[in-house]
Amino acid sequence: MMMQRTRTRSMAVLRMAPMLALALALTALQAQAAPESPGMSPLADQDLRLARIGYRIAVQNADRCPFPDRLTGLLLHDRAAYDERDRTLIAARFGLGNGFGVRDVIEGSAADRAGIRRGDEIVALNGSEMASFAVGLIGRTASYDRIDAFETLLSRTLQQGPATLELRRDGVPRTLQFPADLGCGGRWVVIPANAFNAWSDGHYVAVTSRLMTDIADDAELAFVVAHEMSHNILRHQEQLHGRSALLAQLGLGSARVKDTEIEADTLAVGLLARAGYDLGAPERFLVQAARKRPFDVPITHPGLKRRIGIVTAEIARLQLHPSTATVAPSNAAFGSEHARTVEPPAVTTPIALETID
Ligand SMILES: [Zn+2]
Structure with missing residues (x-):
């Protein structure tokens, strides 16, 4: 029979979904000390595949919304997205500090064209340090709320024009200008x-x-x-x-x-x-x-x-x-x-x- 969901339940599931994905990615990580696949896990690869398809459709149809969304092509994670007991392992594996790590970048997206790469960490946005951003949302259990808050901030910032991102790549800081793509559909x-x-x-x-x-x-x-x-x-x-x-x-x-x-x-x-x-x-x-x-x-x-x-x-x-x-x-x-x-x-x-x- 047809799958039915309550609105409230579906919203909760949607908000938790990336966290669930990360949790499963962590399981895969623990099972394999040094995964060599492009993503962190099969589920993370699915995240990238879905985002790649969605991004292409959204950007090519940007004019179907009177107020198009600002799309980046970034798939992010942070310490808060993992349970507290796993954060040390995750941070060591992915070089993740207190900013926002780039799990993946959609090929050809705004982020890709700006030169952002998988493994980079976003440490500042328009001069504001990310280490202190929404720290109240970092709890003991895994949550996507802090990433959600950052993505909202980033989207609003990009509505004003290109943003200045400070990144850390292999421990080396770099700064770049980052414009968004317009997209429609979610x-x-x-x-x-x-x-x-x-x-x-x-x-x-x-x-x-x-x-x-x-x-x-x-x-x-x-x-x-x-x-x-x-x-x-x-x-x-x-x-x-x-x-x-x-x-x-x-x-x-x-x-x-x-x-x-x-x-x-x-x-x-x-x-x-x-x-x-x-x-x-x-x-x-x-x-x-x-x-x-x-x-x-x-x-x-x-x-x-x-x-x-x-x-x-x-x-x-x-x-x-x-x-x-x-x-x-x-x-x-x-x-x-x-x-x-x-x-x-x-x-x-x-x-x-x-x-x-
Ligand atoms: Zn339908």
Whole structure:
């Protein structure tokens, strides 16, 4: 059956996801004294793969949001992201001080072009030392809150223009100017889970580690990501606020839910086209997803044949009228200062945030 999550639970999971990823990375680190793989663990590699795909889609479709997000291409970690008992080991392995370590850099991103490299540590932003930044958020147990606070600060700083970053690389300080890329559609996290699923919450796009593993083709994964980013761009989360999954399953209010899925599939094709992905991928993915979840009942989502028909029709339409792919939703405010600073209201009624089919 379809995966359903409460809004509040999903938000908590999304906020914890990078921390969970880091925790698993640490497990892998302890098992292997000197891992030679590019990332820290398979899950960290999944983080980079998802971010790479999401970044490409977001940047190529930046004009679809009136207030695009500032994207860096950085995947960060810090001491606070690990349990206190593990911090000494982590710091020694990664040369991590009291700033923010660069776990990875998306190729071709703003950070990459600025010369930031994996293993660098950000020690100051526009002259402010990071060692004392949000130290109140450093607790005994692992938390992503301090990184979250820094990323918010960095994004706001970059809205004003290029930032000056002071880095430490192999113990040697260096300073560089760092401009952001504009992007639209949200940020991306891998959720360690055995379910084959993905969902969005208005700002983040979450994909389970199982789906990441099962879908080896980046173009097919890109369709999943683009579908979720479309929900964020079109502000479906706000529109469906308070609509319960139970009512939807009873057929009450499900029409609008299905409409949002059709809209997300349609826009996703446009996002993929602009980002240069193989447009045969959506149909391939949908067929695979139907095989993996044969018992799902299309109550809140259109059925497989209808979804394939929707994406096929949109591909044909774009081929006839490619300029229409650039139309931005008129009411999209994702990425605006308002969207960033206002917490979504708590929802106690479970709602079907998203499933991939
Ligand atoms: Zn959807």
